[in-house]
Amino acid sequence: MLSYETLRSLLFKLPPETAHTLAEFALRTAALTPFALGAVAARCVSQADLKQTIFGLKFPNPIGIGAGFDKNGTMIRPLAALGFGFIEVGTGTPKAQSGNPKPRMWRHIGEHSLQNAMGFNNDGLEAIVRRVSALQPFVLPIGINLGKNKTTPNEKALEDYRVGIEKAANGADYLVFNLSSPNTPNLRDLQSESFVRDLFALARTLTTKPILLKIAPDLDAANAIAIAQTAIECGASGVIATNTTNDYSLIAGSQTRGGGLSGAILAEKSRALFDALSAELYGKTVLISCGGIMDADEAWQRIKMGASLIQVFTGLIYGGAGFAATLADGIWERLNREGFTKIEDAIGSLRR
Secondary structure (H helix, E strand, C coil): CCCHHHHHHHHCCCCHHHHHHHHHHHHHHHHCCHHHHHHHHCCCCCCHHHCEEECCEEECCCEEECCCCCCCCCCHHHHHHCCCCEEEEEEECCCCECCCCCCCEEEEHHHCEEEECCCCCECCHHHHHHHHHHHCCCCCCEEEEECCCCCCCHHHHHHHHHHHHHHHCCCCCEEEEECCCCCCCCHHHHCCHHHHHHHHHHHHHHCCCCEEEEECCCCCHHHHHHHHHHHHHCCCCEEEECCCECCHHHCCCHHHCCCEEEEHHHHHHHHHHHHHHHHHHECCEEEEEECCCCCHHHHHHHHHHCCCEEEECHHHHHHCCCHHHHHHHHHHHHHHHCCCCCHHHHCCHHHC
16 A cells, blocks of 8 residues: 555645645545545544533544635545544635735745745635535534635725624634734734724624634734733634744745745744743633644643644645544543543643
C-alpha cells in the first residue's frame, strides 16, 4: 500500500491549490463510496476518556479541523470519517468571491509550514449553509466561520457580519467571527474593543447559538487579552487563538509573497499568546488553541495550558489522512500516562 510519505512527495510536486483540489476530490469520492469511507472511519477515535460536552454539544474528541481547509462545506462527511471531533467550515462571506489572484499558496517544506494569501475565496454563505443544513443533525458539531467581503469597507463591516449571522445561525452548531485573517485588506483593524463590543451586542440580538472570536497571533498579549475580555463580557462563548501570522521574520523570503504563515513555524508564537490568554481567561470561557499543532506533544501542552479543544490545518497536509486519529491516540496515551481519568481533568492542569 502506498505510504503517505510517498504520496505526499507526489502531491508536493503539484502547486498547493491543485493538490488541495485533488485531495478534496478524493475525499468527496470516498464519501460516495461506502466501503472506502467505512475503511477510513475505522480509524476514528472514540475513547470515552476524550469525550466532552461543551456549549451543550457533544465532542467525541478534542481535535477539530480549522477553518480554511473545507471552505465551502463540501468535505464534512469524509473529514468526520478521518477521526476529527468537530469540523469548522469557511471562512464564508455574505457574497461569493474568488479571493486573491493566483498563485496565493506556497509550501515551506523544510519548515513543515504553509503560506497562504487566499483572501476568503468561497461560494458564499447561502451555498455553504445549504450544504451544512442538509447534513443536520450531524454526528459531530459543525461550526461556520464568518468573514466580510473584500469589497465591503470596514465602516460597513458590521452589516456583513449581521448578514452572516442571519444566514448561518440556523445551519451551524456554532459560529466564529474571523477578524484576524491577514489576507483581506484592513480586516485586522477590526480587532478593536469598540468593534468587538458592537459586533457581539448585535449578535446576541440575532441568535442564541454559541459564538466565538478568532484572534491573530500578532497582537501583543495585553491587547489580545483586552479584546478577548470585551468579547466575553458582551456575550462571546469562547476564544480561538490563533489565526495565521504575518511575522515574516520566521521564514526568510516570505515577505515578498504576503499572506499568512501556518504550520510548525507558527507553534512558538501561537503557543505564547495562547498561554498569556489562558493565564487570564482560563475558567472564565471556553478556549480553543490553533496554530502550529503538528504532533501530540504540542496538542497535549495546549490542553494542559487550558485548551478545551484544539484545531489543526497544516498538520493534516503534512501528516496525512491519519493525522487526527494519531493526535487523538497520542492525547489518550498521555492522559493515561499522567494519571488523568478523563480529558476534563487534564484541561488547564498547568493553571491549577
